[in-house]
Amino acid sequence: MTESHGPGFSLCNNATLRRAGRSLGRFYDDMLAPSGLKGTQFGLLFQIDVSDEPTMGAIAEALIMDLSALGHTLKPLIRDGFVETFTDRDDRRVRRVRLTPEGKVKLEEAIKLWSMAQQRFEAVVGKERAAQLRAALDEIAALDFDTPTAAPSD
Amino acid sequence: MTESHGPGFSLCNNATLRRAGRSLGRFYDDMLAPSGLKGTQFGLLFQIDVSDEPTMGAIAEALIMDLSALGHTLKPLIRDGFVETFTDRDDRRVRRVRLTPEGKVKLEEAIKLWSMAQQRFEAVVGKERAAQLRAALDEIAALDFDTPTAAPSD
DNA sequence: TCCAATTAGTGGCATATGCCACCTTCGCCG
DNA sequence: CGGCGAAGGTGGCATATGCCACTAATTGGA
Numbered sequence: 001m002t003e004s005h006g007p008g009f010s011l012c013n014n015a016t017l018r019r020a021g022r023s024l025g026r027f028y029d030d031m032l033a034p035s036g037l038k039g040t041q042f043g044l045l046f047q048i049d050v051s052d053e054p055t056m057g058a059i060a061e062a063l064i065m066d067l068s069a070l071g072h073t074l075k076p077l078i079r080d081g082f083v084e085t086f087t088d089r090d091d092r093r094v095r096r097v098r099l100t101p102e103g104k105v106k107l108e109e110a111i112k113l114w115s116m117a118q119q120r121f122e123a124v125v126g127k128e129r130a131a132q133l134r135a136a137l138d139e140i141a142a143l144d145f146d147t148p149t150a151a152p153s154d
Numbered sequence: 155m156t157e158s159h160g161p162g163f164s165l166c167n168n169a170t171l172r173r174a175g176r177s178l179g180r181f182y183d184d185m186l187a188p189s190g191l192k193g194t195q196f197g198l199l200f201q202i203d204v205s206d207e208p209t210m211g212a213i214a215e216a217l218i219m220d221l222s223a224l225g226h227t228l229k230p231l232i233r234d235g236f237v238e239t240f241t242d243r244d245d246r247r248v249r250r251v252r253l254t255p256e257g258k259v260k261l262e263e264a265i266k267l268w269s270m271a272q273q274r275f276e277a278v279v280g281k282e283r284a285a286q287l288r289a290a291l292d293e294i295a296a297l298d299f300d301t302p303t304a305a306p307s308d
Numbered sequence: 309t310c311c312a313a314t315t316a317g318t319g320g321c322a323t324a325t326g327c328c329a330c331c332t333t334c335g336c337c338g
Numbered sequence: 339c340g341g342c343g344a345a346g347g348t349g350g351c352a353t354a355t356g357c358c359a360c361t362a363a364t365t366g367g368a
Contacts, residue, residue, distance in 0.1 A: 010197065010200070010201075010288075011272070011288070012182075012196075012197060012200070012268065012272070013178065013272065013275055013276075013279075013284055013287070013288060014178050014179060014181075014182040014193045014197070014271075015193070015196075015197035015200075016287075016288045016291045016292060016295075017171070017174060017175050017178055017179075017291055018175055018179065018193070018194065018197070018324095019217055019218050019219075019291070019292075019295050020171060020291035020292070020294045020295040021171050021172055021175045022217075022218050022219055022295075022324095022325075022326090023218045023294065023295040023296075023297070024167065024168050024171055024294060024295075025168060025171075025172065025325090025326090026326080027168075027297075027299050028166075028168040029326080038326095038353070038354085039168045039169070039172070040172065040353080040354065041353085041354095042166075042169075043164070043166060043168070043169035043172070046164070046166070046169070047164070055316080056316070056317065057315090057316060057317085063173055063176075064173050064176050064177045065173075065176055065354095065355075065356095066355060066356050066357075067316075067317065067318095068317080068318070068319080068355085068356070068357080068358090069354070069355040069356060069357095070355090071317070071318065071319090072319095072353085072354070072355070072356095073353075073354060073355075075353095076352080076353065091315090091316085091363075091364070092362080092363055092364085093315065093316045093317070093362065093363045093364070094315090094316060094317085094363090095316080095317065114166065117168075118165070118166065118167065120299050121167055121297075121299070122167075124297055124299070125167075125293075125294065125297075129290075130167055133167070133170075133290055133294075134164075134165070134167060134170045136283075136287055136290075137170045137171055137173070137174035138170060138173075138174070139279075140174045140177065140178060140279065140287075141170075141173050141174040141176075141177040141178075142177075143177070143181075143275075143278055143279075145181050145274050145275070145278070172354095176354095176355075176356090179355090179356090180356080183356080192323070192324085192356095194323080194324065195323085195324095209346080210346075210347065211345090211346060211347085219324095219325075219326095220325060220326050220327075221346075221347070221348095222325085222326070222327075222328090222347080222348070222349080222350095223324070223325040223326060223327095224325090225347070225348065225349090226323085226324070226325070226326095226348095226349095227323075227324060227325075229323095230322080230323065245333075245334070245345090245346085246332075246333055246334085247332065247333045247334070247345065247346045247347070248333095248345090248346065248347085249346080249347065249348095
């Protein structure tokens, strides 16, 4: 098996994960399309909704996402009026985020579509397997290789 | 526990996958950094290398990636002289891709770094589990929900 | 109290991806 | 053999993400 890299075969954990991500992402994007939201945007709105006026940093941490990337991703949602930010009362450095009323409506709408996607996915993969897979992915996401590329002497 | 969405908890298969992808992507990117390549670029060079002067479409299909996205992603690699494209002899519509000598050298270099990343990853996750996970992800990537959003009466 | 180090975000730049519109080439058919 | 629809890419536009440099606000000392 020195080679024979069949269609979409790779030993690279990262490449395999990204590949699956593109594939699944398209599916969720397609299913959410009627709402006008992308899968990532849906996920972001959801995360904001289940949190209590979270700070940018808190969201970024929860989603394991770069803070600036979060800022960028948030922009279209703010522009479209689904989300708004405001300065924290006690610490003026901090900006908190919340859904606007329209954002809540949009999220409700999207959740219906998302549920269908979930159902279809789990109908094929199996509820059990899906849960196991999510658990495995959460575990991987939580791993902390501190990338001592050179020599982490201390 | 109707809620209590702990840090990074989500029932959404897509969100969980993306989240893990960001996390793992950073790890691989960090490990590959000395080569100047990103994880995606490495994966792309690798795919091209193991194929025989593949067509754009073939690569896109193998990576389950949009053809135009592939074209965009290829640009920096072409610009940096690691990859080159050429028109197919028999079908002038088709463009094939191959690594340049510098591209091959760069890939060799990157493979060393990648191997370390793989090793570290599998040292933590386990070789077995990693393989199982890749298999599961490949399976998901291969799924074909044809997105009958409305009603696939037939 | 005032400055240094830290913390939280923002903006710029670059890559990663997708969709859609458009252009070329091919292959097929009358 | 001329035109039409299909196949294969490219370019434009928009979002997704990351890193780095920089700004603003806090916090801890001296």
